[in-house]
Amino acid sequence: MEVVALALAAMLALGCVVFVARPFLREPEAVDDRIRVAGMGEQERIRLEEERDRALAALKELEFDHRTGKISDTDYRESVGALRSQVAQALRALDAQGHAPDERTKADEVTVRV
Amino acid sequence: MPLLGRAALLVAFGLVLYATIAGAYAALRGRRRLLESARNAFLAAFAAAAVASLVLLAALAGHDFSFAYVADHTSRELPLGYTLAAFWGGQQGSLLLWFLVLTGLVSAALALNPRLTREVLPWTVPIGAGIASFFALLLCFVASPFVTHAPPADGVGLNPSLQNPYMLAHPPLLYLGYVGLTVPFAFAMAALASRRADERWIIATRRWTLAAWTCLGVAILLGSKWAYEEVGWGGWYAWDPVENAALMPWLVATAFLHSVMIQEKKNMLRVWNSVLIALAFGLSIFGTFLTRSGVLNSIHSFTESSIGPWFIGFLALVAAGSAALIIWRLPLLRSRTKLESLVSREAAFLYNNLFLVALALTVLWGVVYPLVSEAIRGVAVTVGAPYYNFFAVAFGLPIIVLMGIGPLVAWRRASLRSLAAQLAWPAGVAVAVGVLLALAGAGSSPAGLVGYTFAAFALTTIVQEFARGTRARKALGASSWPSAFSQLVGRNRRRYGGYVVHAAIVLLLLGAIGIGGFGTTREAKLVPGNSMQVGDYRLELLGTAQRRSANAKEIRARLAVFRNGESVGSLAAGKNRYFAEQQTSNEVAIRSDLLRGEDLFVIADQFNSDGSVYLKVLVNPLVNLIWLAGLVFLLGSLITMWPDAREQRRLAGRFAEAEAPAPA
Numbered sequence: 001m002e003v004v005a006l007a008l009a010a011m012l013a014l015g016c017v018v019f020v021a022r023p024f025l026r027e028p029e030a031v032d033d034r035i036r037v038a039g040m041g042e043q044e045r046i047r048l049e050e051e052r053d054r055a056l057a058a059l060k061e062l063e064f065d066h067r068t069g070k071i072s073d074t075d076y077r078e079s080v081g082a083l084r085s086q087v088a089q090a091l092r093a094l095d096a097q098g099h100a101p102d103e104r105t106k107a108d109e110v111t112v113r114v
Numbered sequence: 115m116p117l118l119g120r121a122a123l124l125v126a127f128g129l130v131l132y133a134t135i136a137g138a139y140a141a142l143r144g145r146r147r148l149l150e151s152a153r154n155a156f157l158a159a160f161a162a163a164a165v166a167s168l169v170l171l172a173a174l175a176g177h178d179f180s181f182a183y184v185a186d187h188t189s190r191e192l193p194l195g196y197t198l199a200a201f202w203g204g205q206q207g208s209l210l211l212w213f214l215v216l217t218g219l220v221s222a223a224l225a226l227n228p229r230l231t232r233e234v235l236p237w238t239v240p241i242g243a244g245i246a247s248f249f250a251l252l253l254c255f256v257a258s259p260f261v262t263h264a265p266p267a268d269g270v271g272l273n274p275s276l277q278n279p280y281m282l283a284h285p286p287l288l289y290l291g292y293v294g295l296t297v298p299f300a301f302a303m304a305a306l307a308s309r310r311a312d313e314r315w316i317i318a319t320r321r322w323t324l325a326a327w328t329c330l331g332v333a334i335l336l337g338s339k340w341a342y343e344e345v346g347w348g349g350w351y352a353w354d355p356v357e358n359a360a361l362m363p364w365l366v367a368t369a370f371l372h373s374v375m376i377q378e379k380k381n382m383l384r385v386w387n388s389v390l391i392a393l394a395f396g397l398s399i400f401g402t403f404l405t406r407s408g409v410l411n412s413i414h415s416f417t418e419s420s421i422g423p424w425f426i427g428f429l430a431l432v433a434a435g436s437a438a439l440i441i442w443r444l445p446l447l448r449s450r451t452k453l454e455s456l457v458s459r460e461a462a463f464l465y466n467n468l469f470l471v472a473l474a475l476t477v478l479w480g481v482v483y484p485l486v487s488e489a490i491r492g493v494a495v496t497v498g499a500p501y502y503n504f505f506a507v508a509f510g511l512p513i514i515v516l517m518g519i520g521p522l523v524a525w526r527r528a529s530l531r532s533l534a535a536q537l538a539w540p541a542g543v544a545v546a547v548g549v550l551l552a553l554a555g556a557g558s559s560p561a562g563l564v565g566y567t568f569a570a571f572a573l574t575t576i577v578q579e580f581a582r583g584t585r586a587r588k589a590l591g592a593s594s595w596p597s598a599f600s601q602l603v604g605r606n607r608r609r610y611g612g613y614v615v616h617a618a619i620v621l622l623l624l625g626a627i628g629i630g631g632f633g634t635t636r637e638a639k640l641v642p643g644n645s646m647q648v649g650d651y652r653l654e655l656l657g658t659a660q661r662r663s664a665n666a667k668e669i670r671a672r673l674a675v676f677r678n679g680e681s682v683g684s685l686a687a688g689k690n691r692y693f694a695e696q697q698t699s700n701e702v703a704i705r706s707d708l709l710r711g712e713d714l715f716v717i718a719d720q721f722n723s724d725g726s727v728y729l730k731v732l733v734n735p736l737v738n739l740i741w742l743a744g745l746v747f748l749l750g751s752l753i754t755m756w757p758d759a760r761e762q763r764r765l766a767g768r769f770a771e772a773e774a775p776a777p778a
Contacts, residue, residue, distance in 0.1 A: 002117055009121030012165055016125055016158040020132065023150035035144045036233050046312050053764065054379060058525060061379075065524040067586040068579075072532045079526055 294326025562631025628736025
């Protein structure tokens, strides 16, 4: 029984070692071994898209809160302008970086304006 | 086969240690292949942990008493289900379950987010592996489940109180909850270490956090149901330190789930959220320490315990490491957005956060104080239910009120006039309910009356939210009312699933107040033919009966039950004397009236040689709402967790980044 257990343990250890060494076995001489990370430009794009999505989501919430009576007409008018200008700012900044809005964002913008 | 179990654990330990060291080096130096190798090591550690677990399960199923663990926690007479459940019945087995679940969950999180953990948050691998290394170390060198000895003829058996169906599900769910919090913790700390201030770690771990929180919540309720039926004192939550151990991380995780929404919507509270997730994880480790170190029996058993000091050391390391990382990254975490108004949804979330964390810390103090007192002054003290009840009311009622007000307030800011208009119906209904209950005599428990009034307020806000939301959706073009309702929930699952969870909390409150404030208890010694009256019920002792089951001798008092003079059936309450364990357990009898939500709860405390029985009988009003709350809670959580295809498409677009190589 002990021999079987030892054999199974050895197989387990060997399998694990091979699996752990796999990246080096697959690419013994890597052309580029560096972890690919987002550059400053990419991080800025993500930040702007987060801002845009946040403002779009806030606009939708505002519309819905207005419809369900949580926000008065006065409060709604005060908030909606600021949020629309936030969306516009983020979109302009993304445009300046050369990132066109995707179809989903366009649809969201239309929804918000309606 | 114990050799295979020990070897598998040693292999797993080597793998997670390698994943920690190699992963940290790879993340620090930006080495891609080394990080992949570390990640593979973590995945392989799960496979090794699974092999070790299978060995233990096979030993349990085969009654292999050469394993000390099997001999200490099972016997030949123990039914198979409980024999297998003994896997988590003892210290070593439950540590192995911790390790198995930890490596499994983190492996799944790594596999489901390959790009994120490989490129954006490379520190996830070493942090997750570092935590796993601690448990592997304990399993290999401190508390191994694979210790062998000369096999006895039979085992000691499983603690009779653990021989209950709820105990088959409660510990694994509890561990899924505890361990599940490792995933958001590892990702959050990895985001800090990797200097990433964006939302990716939150998005990647949102469902993991919700799943862990749901498991923890369901586990707490299953534990309560077990205590209610098995421990047999007639209550459902005793503020026992073991119960509190699970409640504390659940409360903090609840606060986190609310405040993280403010981070997503307003980019605020980033420091606070990092602190909360570290605190929730720390409390889950602390909970495991409490239940597994022996510290609750006495401070002396803790110092004699093999794992207690290790847990304290690890806890200190987690606390110091998290605090250092958060302080180090403060400049990155500071928010540029401010709270616009004290009357806003985010402000309500913030107040609710403060109360939830205050309640968690109060419970923590109640748990820690006796330990500190015994350690420093040598005096054993007990923090009893009055302490906890006081703070549960002091912090719990504002939480219920905020739970009602929060959804009615708009994000950013709301005028007091709009808020007053929103509050009109809920406040009116609450006052009406309060007055009606007072007229009906509910003033016998002032705290209960206030609690029910607040619960009516919170429940009306939830109904109002669904009603107004559905009406708005209908006005926006939904073809029918059911379609409007389904669109409402489908388009904002997190919000409306959250409301369902709120409804579950209200149900829990109704049940807790019912049993705590309006219950009836009577005690009597009856001889056959005698009866006793409890509330609307009359119980007549018919006699006693004994029988022998597979692993115990059972004695029961047979009772005929009448309500308002009409027979409603019979009950049998008594005790079991377990042969192998040489222990006795209370076997209560419960008659549930699901329409009224109440239970008739009978404890046969003492059987006398003259045939008389000493009985304790309770009528627990609305207690079944507590268990119903568990089902509603699960439903709400599932709605909240259900994937949103539109959101996933948007996020996929946002994070489909053209990565650039890191500077060498």
